Amino acid sequence: MDVMKFAKKEIAAMQQGMTSRVSVAPTPGMINLGAGDPDFNQPEFINKAVYEAMKAGHTHYAFGGDPEFKAAIAEYYQKYGVTVDPSSQVLIESGGSQAIFRAFGAILDPGDEIVIQDPAYQGYNQPAAYFGASIKHANMTKDENGTFRPDMDNIRAAITGKTKALLICNPDNPCGAVYTQKELEQIAEIAVEKDIVVIADEIYTEYVWGGREHLPIINLPDMWERTMVLMSFSKTFAWTGCRAGYIIAGPELMKVINGVPIGICSMPVPFQKAGTLALKEGWDFVAEMRAEFKKRIDYFVPRLNEIEGITCPMPEGAFYTFVDISELNVPSVDFAREFFHHEKVRCAPGTQYGPNSEGHIRFALVKPVEDLEEVAVRLERFTKDLPQKAPTAFP
Template identity: 35%
Template sequence: MDYSKILSARAQALKPSGIRKFFDVAGTMENCISLGVGEPDFKTPWMIRDAGIKSLERGKTWYTSNAGLAQMRAGIADYLARRFELHYDPESEMLVTVGGSEAIDLALRAVLEPGDEVIIPEPCYVSYAPLTSLAGGVPVPVALKAENGFRLTAEELRAAITPRTKMLVLPFPCNPTGAVLRERHLAALAEVLQDTDILVLTDEIYAELTYGTRRHVSIASLPGMKERTIYINGFSKAYAMTGWRLGYVCAPVPLMKAMTKIHQYAIMCAPTTSQYAGIVALREGDEAIETMRDEYDMRRKFLVNALNRMGMTCFEPEGAFYVFPSIAVSGLGSEEFCEKLLFSKKVAVVPGTAFGDSGEGFVRISYSYSVAHLSEALGRIEEFLKECGHG
């Protein structure tokens, strides 16, 4: 049987994730240090795990409503108002999803018609462009620049808009660069969009991992933007709950109704056990967030200083838990650098090209690992650079 004639052209055109490629190889090697996967090294805080355990012990194992437990949605609404000054109706403007990833997929499928264009700032998380294509849309990458701190500018946005533009993806704080859009940057983008019908999909999964004295600001909180914004967040990064697969999406009622219909048929509901754990995370997790963020902040500064010292120039990321250093000093391309580093020094990092063509010349290094883990990896990277002729 010739499966190439059976599989859909869209599915066959998808490229495997560039993140997983190196992670899978690293998993087969002894004494390999992986700095490749964006997953907290913290365990889910105990009170959250305990809530999940107790829900199982009490037999709370049934389906929830499609939108999620009412108590869960009320908790999300309170959390968003308290932490980010966002105000959504938990009854009509909110849906609990299987991680933020499902929410991204729902948003794209609910609004895109064949040929609709989606502006995607790159480098960025790997799923936006493939999911756009699967929904029949056309990804329009916008290459962000290191000299601008990998931020999307109003001028870049304006230049990318065409009559076919349906949506802008805002992936900030950004995986892989750690870039953050502050309120003034968001206001400039909002001004470009104000007289259009372009929607914004804002993925704020790293909102709680914003460093410095200024807190994260969502574009949905700016005047006139809530009505055109699909807001996505989740529990994986802030609460170290990656395996619980719990996220949510908030949007105006007409958009939410469309997303909920797709969710009904494709998923039914988010995991019940995870929702009971999430309720406690929202209610009691603020201190745990602060503790983990402080630790990440310390690692961030340590890693940026070390990389700059050895010649891998790196701007200081203001969010998430990644650095995105230049590898120009090595004289190698991104893929070649990562392959040689992995096989010669047993250190796994991710090529910048995994996050879009504009990532060439960079690699992503995660600091969701202990300082001891990072220190050993940095020593090996420095040896590798010397062998490449640097230093």
């Protein structure tokens, strides 16, 4: 039976069974730097808090989310100089992915356009397609350090009369840029002039390097009612499996976002209770993770740059290296596939992040330095006699 005849047309139009996230079965000797899943387990006091909350009977409906959790979120975001009313400006989500879905669902009609930069995290593509909207890419351009940055001319050029929103990821996955005050001001100016929404994916705010600071675009003039801030516990608290996230927006815009009928509140109440505790007492754990990621970056980036044909800028934020392999003259998909085939190292091909990202691969630094040392050895070996490895892939 052809079940696709039942499918919503946007789903049918997407490749069947396509998903942006797939788990990879373990292979002996594999070093998986593919997905951005931090290799830290959440601390025991947070695990216990989930059970304690259940024992205390916090197992009932919490319509609109637990007020205590929302207050803790508002207090946390205050650290970026943003004052948020927890009841009208915080919406609980089960992770960043759902925050994306809800944000898009609130504003995108079939035929609308959303401007997404390239490179960009691939998890924006399917939700946009699901709502029948099309993505217009605004290519980022490299600065003198080789870091992809937002390009205001390209952003302007991508905006049309059908554009509803511009998406920014700050700090950026995959390319590691942390937006400057000037860049944010320029983007805000464009958003106000073109009268569009800015969706600011800020899930890597806790990982900002080199003395930089995270600056929230929502705080700029006239941005309050046209910005949706998407946040997640996944990277902040290594909480990828427990699913926690939230959206912050102005009260009027929040009413619109709230109109997307996701359900009662999609994060289990005991986890909301544990989330409150994490926001109050989890910062030593975050500091440990941050120090470890920094150690990995400080080791891996210079080591990558020693390898012939490869260059890699120091990320300004997040915990990825976006490596330029263009000199090797190999499509990134072939490179990633054959690197895994020959050396059992998983990385993400640049084209996963858009056509402008060809010539790059991304490593998520979710393994300790000892593993990264081994990855560098394998990468060096792999790139040395690359064309012989798979003559069909490397004409």
